[in-house]
Amino acid sequence: MKYGIVIRYEFDTSWLRLSREERNQKEDLFQKEIVGPFVDQLSVRHFDAEAFSTSYSDFLFVETDDLKSYYYFIEKLRDSEFIAHGWVHLRDISIGLQDGYKEYENDNS
Secondary structure, eight states: OOEEEEEEEEEOHHHHTSOHHHHHHHHHHIIIIIIGGGTTTEEEEEEEOTTTOSSOSEEEEEEESOHHHHHHHHHHHHTSHHHHTTSEEEEEEEEEETTHHHHHHHHTO
16 A cells, blocks of 8 residues: 655754755755665655645645655654754644555455
């Protein structure tokens, strides 16, 4: 089964005080050290949302069929400097199954 996960978060003003060069370096670190170990199990895409929401500034859209890898990805994120330095505040996580009703119908027919 394919899961779709939306992780809504907000960048803190302490993040915005970093130079764009520093933020770009941290983004490279995020891709390499946090997303990198799971590249074969997860698809992770970033979306800006600050122009469309006041409760979060960005969100990640994660797709996977391996919830264990997703869970480990979140643990790695929570252990990262992004959370430790207060640069990122997780606001909400939503999860759903791609065509879950079809899976149900196939299993119960």
